[in-house]
Amino acid sequence: xxxxxxxxxxxxxxxxxxxLMALWSKYATITSRFEPTKRWEQACLVFSLIQxxxxxxxxxxxxxxxxxxxxxxxxxxxxxxxxxxxxxLESAPPQPEPPRNECHVLAFRRPAxxxxxxxxxxxx
Numbered sequence: 047x048x049x050x051x052x053x054x055x056x057x058x059x060x061x062x063x064x065x066l067m068a069l070w071s072k073y074a075t076i077t078s079r080f081e082p083t084k085r086w087e088q089a090c091l092v093f094s095l096i097q098x099x100x101x102x103x104x105x106x107x108x109x110x111x112x113x114x115x116x117x118x119x120x121x122x123x124x125x126x127x128x129x130x131x132x133x134x135l136e137s138a139p140p141q142p143e144p145p146r147n148e149c150h151v152l153a154f155r156r157p158a159x160x161x162x163x164x165x166x167x168x169x170x
Contacts, residue, residue, distance in 0.1 A: 058095055063103055066096045 073093035080086060 058099055059102075061099065063099050066099050070096055070100075 069092075073089050073096060076086065076089035077093045
């Protein structure tokens with residue numbers, strides 16, 4: 047079982063996040079409309095896989111940005127081997143520091159629709 051899960055993870059990691067996110071809305075809609083069918087169950091799993099890839103990339107970017115932060119007033123970067131790379135699911139996340147110019151961590155939320163910037167023709 048574990049070998050199969052690692053194979054699935056490897057395959058999912060090889061997929062392009064942007065291509066997966068293009069399917070986000072479709073599977074979010076199917077998942078939001080519960081029906082006791084295999085189609086719904088599979089759509090739920092597909093939606094979860096899309097979310098998993100997106101979450102993994104966000105976590106990676108966050109951890110990477112934490113490693114790139116300078117120590118105190120010293121401009122030297124903290125060595126990777128001295129960084130705590132694990133995280134504790136049991137405790138609350140640490141409070142974020144004020145944003146800095148060198149990086150930006152994106153919020154985890156529903157992506158904007160590609161046509162969202164266009165105003166509706168018959169808006170009232």
